[in-house]
Amino acid sequence: MSGGHRSGVGAITVTSLLWGTTGTAATFAPGAGPLAIGAAALGIGGILQAVIAVPALRSARPALRANLPLVLLGAAAVAVYPLAFYSAMHLAGVAVGSVVSLASAPLASGVLERLVDRHPLSRWWMLAASLGTAGSTLLCLSTAHGAASSSPAGAALPGIALGLVAGTTYATYSWVAHRLMARGIGRAASMGAVFGAGGTLLLPVLAVTGAPLVASTGPFLVAAYMALVPMFAGYLLFGYGLARVSASTATTVTLSEPAMAAVLAVVVVSERLTPTGWTGLAVIALVLVVLSFAPTNAGPGGRGSPEEADRDRPGSPPSDPEESLSVRGPVGSDAGTERP
Known part of the structure; x- marks a missing residue:
């Protein structure tokens, strides 16, 4: 287990804890619809990612242009995901919507890496993904037990379908960002390009649906918090982690998000967690232990991070893509200018 892999898992764990606060935060803006919340959170947060990455984006322009289809795919996934x-949470309920979204993401990531990257799925990853899905399901059952659903009648199935869309798009933009880094594009440029473009696509949705967020101080503060903390700061940490672990490992680690949401529901909203729920929390904690101490080469591709995937290739970048002295295009090609 390398220190870089473990720090990547740690960074993504902190990210998922930040993301786990969004459901509780949204309860303080009851007048805002799910489209407004999603567009504000990742629209503004994504554009901020691009703003702080402007120098890196300028340096990486040739490499990003060479990988434009990949960037556009990631941007589209970023735009669809929060909506x-x-x-999904609005229609199927917070518990079911979040669990379906997050539990399907590592499975979608694994499929992408297996079919597109031709990476075999390791036993370590399959163990962690199975445990994470089981733990999240236990949390879902615990939350639903003894409580009447507030979702509209007949809305559960559309909500579950949207949850699967969310999980697939989350896996897609994680895979895209990881793949850009593996091709020698720095972390800031990769995340800034994908999330900046995706955030821009969300602005029209925010313009149409966002009026309730500025109608009073409370909803505005909720939107500001979600854009700045879980989305902006959270995705900075997520990018740091993606530079060190595979996309499927990253999405598996973020199965700790519903665990954080459950704990906040108990502490802040005074909900009760059944023994089944506490068991689910323990299982998810075990997932983090498994991924933290698994061999570094036990990821889906046998290599857990972009730098490890390219280590044996000529001209490969140093261990952190942001420390590279040059911006490269497709692996093995020189696509840019020297960085200061």
């Missing part, structure tokens, strides 16, 4: 995710 599907918050709509």
Whole structure:
């Protein structure tokens, strides 16, 4: 287990804890719909990612242009994800919507890496993904036990379908960002390009649906918090982690998000967690232990991070893509200018 892999898992764990606060935060803006919440959170947060990455984006322009289809795919996934995710929770309930979204993401990531990257799925990853899905399901059952659903009648199935869309798009933009880094594009440029473009696509949705967020101080503060903390700061940490672990490992680690949401529901909203729920929390904690101490080469591709995947290739970048002295295009090609 390398220190870089473990720090990547740690960074993504902190990210998922920040993301786990969004459901509780949204309860303080009851007048805002799921589209407004999603567009504000990742629209503004994504554009801020691009703003702080402007120098890196300028340096990486040739490499990003060479990988434009990949960037556009990631941007589209970023734009769809929050709309599907918050709509899934609105229709199917917070517990079911979030669990379906997050539990399907590592499975979608594994499929992408297996079919597109031709990476075999390791036993360590399959163990962690199975445990994470089981733990999240236990949390879902615990939350639903003894409580009447507030979702509209007949809305559960559309909500579950949207949850699957959210999980797939989350896996897609994670895979895209990881793949850009593996091709020698720095972390800031990769995340800034994908999330900046995706955030821009969300602005029209925010313009149409966002009026309730500025109608009073409370909803505005909720939107500001979600954009700045879980989305902006959270995705900075997520990018740091993606530079060190595979996309499927990252999405598996973020199964700790519903665990954080459950704990906040108990502490802040005074909900009760059944023994089944506490068991689910323990299982998810075990997932983090498994991924933290698994061999570094036990990821889906046998290599857990972009730098490890390219280590044996000529001209490969140093261990952190942001420390690279040059911006490269497709692996093995020189696509940019020297960085200061």
